[in-house]
Amino acid sequence: MSTHIPFVDLKAQYQGIREEIDAAVSAVISETAFIGGKYVKQFEDGFAAAYGVSHVVSCANGTDSLYIIMKALGIGPGDEVITVANSWISSSETISQTGARPAFVDIDPVYWSMDENLLEAAINPATKAVIAVHLQGQMVNIERIAEICAAKGIHLIEDCAQSHFSTFKGKKAGLFGIAGSFSFYPGKNLGAYGDAGALITNDAALAERCRMFANHGALVKHQHKIEGINSRLDGIQAAVLSVKLKYIANWTAQRQAAAAWYNEALAGIDGIVLPVVRPETEHTFHLYMIRAQRREALMEHLRNEGIDTAIHYPTPLPLMEAYQYLGKSAADFPVSAGMMNEILSLPMYPELNREAVARVAAAIRSFYAK
Numbered sequence: 001m002s003t004h005i006p007f008v009d010l011k012a013q014y015q016g017i018r019e020e021i022d023a024a025v026s027a028v029i030s031e032t033a034f035i036g037g038k039y040v041k042q043f044e045d046g047f048a049a050a051y052g053v054s055h056v057v058s059c060a061n062g063t064d065s066l067y068i069i070m071k072a073l074g075i076g077p078g079d080e081v082i083t084v085a086n087s088w089i090s091s092s093e094t095i096s097q098t099g100a101r102p103a104f105v106d107i108d109p110v111y112w113s114m115d116e117n118l119l120e121a122a123i124n125p126a127t128k129a130v131i132a133v134h135l136q137g138q139m140v141n142i143e144r145i146a147e148i149c150a151a152k153g154i155h156l157i158e159d160c161a162q163s164h165f166s167t168f169k170g171k172k173a174g175l176f177g178i179a180g181s182f183s184f185y186p187g188k189n190l191g192a193y194g195d196a197g198a199l200i201t202n203d204a205a206l207a208e209r210c211r212m213f214a215n216h217g218a219l220v221k222h223q224h225k226i227e228g229i230n231s232r233l234d235g236i237q238a239a240v241l242s243v244k245l246k247y248i249a250n251w252t253a254q255r256q257a258a259a260a261w262y263n264e265a266l267a268g269i270d271g272i273v274l275p276v277v278r279p280e281t282e283h284t285f286h287l288y289m290i291r292a293q294r295r296e297a298l299m300e301h302l303r304n305e306g307i308d309t310a311i312h313y314p315t316p317l318p319l320m321e322a323y324q325y326l327g328k329s330a331a332d333f334p335v336s337a338g339m340m341n342e343i344l345s346l347p348m349y350p351e352l353n354r355e356a357v358a359r360v361a362a363a364i365r366s367f368y369a370k
């Protein structure tokens with residue numbers, strides 16, 4: 001019986017940096033620097049330096065960071081914000097939380113992310129912003145989307161929860177719009193040991209409004225200029241993230257190597273479509289997603305071989321029960337709807353070795369040979 005290949009292996013990563021992590025966590029505890037303070041500041045500064053951005057505002061998770069950005073931009077009732085049909089619900093539920101109305105555009109059939117050619121037609125006088133989502137680690141055509149937003153005078157927000165350090169023509173995800181939103185959920189490319197998030201921006205005034213809103217509407221204790229929320233990064237998560245930040249470039253390179261092994265080992269199999277990397281971009285492979293015919297049967301075959309897989313995401317957002325009130329149907333999102341029964345994410349994490357990739361590929365090949 002060969003060993004189990006998990007979808008993500010956070011234990012393997014911890015083993016590699018155990019001493020540093022344990023020391024960092026223990027320092028936070030012995031200094032009781034639980035909320036805010038030195039370790040949070042250290043991570044914000046470190047992430048700002050690594051990213052080449054002026055302001056990093058940390059918060060509780062990558063859902064809050066989207067919400068905080070929109071609230072700080074003054075988005076609310078009567079406004080509309082456009083995002084993409086295939087994403088995690090954070091990308092759209094945060095729009096509704098502001099009181100604005102979410103609108104969706106379909107993905108494109110080649111790169112499987114927001115179709116920039118559909119964006120202009122989706123913009124109307126109520127549209128205040130676009131949330132572009134760089135899914136799987138793959139950049140959308142952010143240059144074109146930024147052009148459209150600029151021409152229409154609307155904000156561009158980037159959801160970078162799956163694309164830490166991905167680049168488009170050498171420029172990092174999150175630096176194209178007014179602000180970028182990051183999740184450090186444990187399974188993300190840069191992950192904490194609990195919930196964590198941050199937003200980045202080069203706009204000092206926006207950064208200040210975000211910081212204030214995330215901290216009960218106060219920049220100075222007891223001086224609440226507005227009502228806000230409580231969305232804080234805690235010291236332990238910040239300390240873990242500061243340790244991990246040192247390794248993210250290596251881990252990204254390892255993910256990219258694993259993706260290259262997959263590409264080679266899966267080439268020429270009838271029944272699947274492999275991911276295509278957008279030209280002039282760096283894909284950071286948060287996910288290695290394929291399209292697979294007879295997906296459910298393939299997943300079961302892989303499960304029987306001890307290989308875990310996942311689906312990102314089984315239902316396009318506008319077709320979820322939560323958005324029934326929008327009155328949309330599969331015909332409105334033909335690409336997302338057409339792919340939803342085929343998309344499949346294969347095991348992907350930095351420590352995934354070549355033998356494991358070969359085993360996954362062999363199992364897929366044997367399935368389609370039947």
Ligand SMILES: *Cc1c(COP(=O)(O)O)cnc(C)c1O
Nearest residue numbers: 061062063088090161183184185
């Ligand atoms: C993970 C994720 C989020 C939300 O992040 P949390 O930290 O879990 O709140 C938002 N958008 C996308 C695309 C994500 O993958």
